Amino acid sequence: MQPSNGPDSHLMTPTERRASFSLATVFALRMLGLFLVLPVFMLEARQYPGGDDIGLVGLAMGAYGLTQALMQMPLGLASDRWGRKRIIYLGLTVFAAGSLVAALAESVQGLIVGRALQGAGAVGAAVTALLADLTRDSVRTKGMALIGVSIGLMFALSLVLAPPLAAVAGLPGIFGLTFVLTLLGALAVWRWTPPEPDRSLHPQASGGLVAVLKHPQLWRLNIGVFTLHAVQLAMWMAVPAMLTQAGLAPAAHWQVYLPTVLGGFVLTGGIFALERRGHMRSVLRGAVALLLLVQCGLFWSASSDARIAPLVVWLFLFFLVFNVLEASQPSLVSRLAPASARGAAMGLYNTLQSVGFFVGGALGGVAVKYAGSQGLFILCAGMALVWLVVGWGIQLPAPPPQTHSANPPAPATH
16 A cells, blocks of 8 residues: 555545545446346336246345345455455356346246345455455545445436336346446456455454454444345335325436435535544434434325425435445444454445345335335334434544554554
8 A cells, every 4th residue: 555645644545546446336337237127127027937926026136135145244254364356256256147147037037046146246345345455544434435426326327227228128138237247347356456455464363253243333333234224225115106196207206316316425525524533423323313314204204295395305315324324334344343354344244234125125015015104214213213222322443543654554443
């Protein structure tokens, strides 16, 4: 890692910028392929043999999340032992194979196999651990924020592109495009991402996984990412219908999503200055409290005549909260975990994220079915409240040092 050239240690070095942008690109290319499927899968899968079985279609949709949750921890641990890039290449290869199987599938059962293979290529832990290895504490949140921004932008872009792509090429075309995007991601790692640090500098520590599992502050962050993604997916069981009821045609929903996503990105930049001043715990508390407020606001909107303006406000605030937490929490996990167990810590974190997706979809569907949109948002508000209580006492590492260093300082532990 190169030393800082100026008086501000919170500025990224060229190597840190290269690492951050290249790994954000890997995430973006992979997530674009995944997100393109979401808006159209349930409709398009019905055209396959077996598509009249909604249970099988749902299994095909959810198989990705299940295998991803199962593989995040093993691949994170493997990256601690055998190197980040090797595991990233392995995971992207498996993900590409799953995309190809899904593109060639001739039945819903074939889609299930392809989606399960996609999920088994779970590289999130290895990618974020590599970014932590290649950045100093003082700029790591910026790097994580770039990944969060890339994910949010791909989500918004998928909402615009998915319907016309499905109309032209169907699911085979979308999965074929995902295969190509995954290969481009592997190329970005090979040609753009800086070399990873020598593993001998952080030898594998015995009991690293046990230390991660026993770390109370890491568990507060793990519970946080579980709740954030459970609430995110559960919300989308009701939000599209509310926008439609407010008079916005489904094909025009992106006109709300895109500006609220981008607006949230713009304001997220303020967390970097707050982090340098040692206010990150207040930022986390405020973000979770705002998430609770958003759920209360959506409950109010669902209980009255749906109107576009309030929904835009609540969605803007949600994406602001989401972006802040997506940028700050992984950075904090990487700083709290021992360097020799970062892959394990990020693996557990990403596992809870995947489980949150699954639980959010399952509970959200049940809540809407039996209690309507109002019941859904009561459930989401309750989850946010539990998170606020559990996470209130979190103890964070000291603010990143404002000094230059040719090498990133060792992460703080408790």
